[in-house]
Amino acid sequence: MHEIHDTTQPATSARLAILLRRATAETHEAVERLPLMTRLTSPTVTREDYLDYLQALAEVYAALEGSLLDALDEEIRNDLGVRPKLPAILEDLAEQGQPHIPRTSTQLAPAGSGAALGGLYVLEGATLGGRVIAKHLRRCLGQALGSTGFLDFHGEQSSAAWKRFASVLDSLPAHGRMDPAEVVSGARATFMAVHRMLESAGARNAPAPADRDPVGTQCPARRHLADAVPTIPED
Numbered sequence: 482m483h484e485i486h487d488t489t490q491p492a493t494s495a496r497l498a499i500l501l502r503r504a505t506a507e508t509h510e511a512v513e514r515l516p517l518m519t520r521l522t523s524p525t526v527t528r529e530d531y532l533d534y535l536q537a538l539a540e541v542y543a544a545l546e547g548s549l550l551d552a553l554d555e556e557i558r559n560d561l562g563v564r565p566k567l568p569a570i571l572e573d574l575a576e577q578g579q580p581h582i583p584r585t586s587t588q589l590a591p592a593g594s595g596a597a598l599g600g601l602y603v604l605e606g607a608t609l610g611g612r613v614i615a616k617h618l619r620r621c622l623g624q625a626l627g628s629t630g631f632l633d634f635h636g637e638q639s640s641a642a643w644k645r646f647a648s649v650l651d652s653l654p655a656h657g658r659m660d661p662a663e664v665v666s667g668a669r670a671t672f673m674a675v676h677r678m679l680e681s682a683g684a685r686n687a688p689a690p691a692d693r694d695p696v697g698t699q700c701p702a703r704r705h706l707a708d709a710v711p712t713i714p715e716d
């Protein structure tokens with residue numbers, strides 16, 4: 482259940498990261514409910530489910546990441562500490578013997594640098610939750626999971642990397658370098674594009690019920706992984 486937050490009010494400079502979390506919470510939950518994602522977070526997850534997820538994420542990052550990064554000043558990119566994540570996804574797939582074959586070379590261009598920053602928030606945040614997913618998959622799949630270079634992108638530095646990202650986000654409007662409303666609307670638009678892409682990837686890859694091993698339960702259920710305590714508390 483979500484409170485209603487008026488994101489049309491001017492954001493205070495200190496709260497952009499929190500505004501973004503609130504403004505995209507509903508879409509995040511919708512993403513988590515997609516079949517592709519519920520298979521991934523299920524106790525009966527298979528290696529194929531993980532590969533389907535990586536293939537879908539490769540499409541998402543190939544379509545979005547380059548143009549989002551290009552739309553930001555190099556200085557802001559460096560301050561945020563963001564590094565492209567598509568190479569890590571491609572390496573994880575190659576390690577699993579399933580190289581990615583791009584379906585489309587379309588790049589979804591953001592409408593300005595504020596929108597691009599909001600879009601990068603979405604892509605960066607995926608690796609934050611990715612660490613939680615990686616732990617679940619490690620328990621369920623063991624060695625077959627491989628190195629999880631994408632899901633565990635920042636490793637032990639995840640919390641520190643996210644805090645740095647969020648504090649730079651928070652500082653930008655105060656310096657007149659970003660309009661918070663544009664950042665929020667860019668994040669929403671990107672998250673909705675991600676939702677659409679994962680929804681259609683999941684529909685393409687849906688396994689026939691008979692393909693799933695009904696006795697494959699190997700790990701404890703975690704019904705709602707995003708119930709994990711957020712790295713950045715709101716208070």
Ligand code: HEM
Nearest residue numbers: 502513518602603606607609610613675706707709711712
């Ligand atoms: C089954 C799928 C997913 C699960 C279970 C999940 C889970 C989580 C969790 C547990 C967190 C909080 C982590 C923490 O604060 O330490 C989180 C944060 C986040 N996730 Fe996901 N996630 C999923 C998919 C995605 C996808 C596909 C994206 C975008 C491409 C995404 C974007 C984000 C963002 C932006 C945040 C940061 C929210 C904030 O501002 O605190 N997530 N996710």
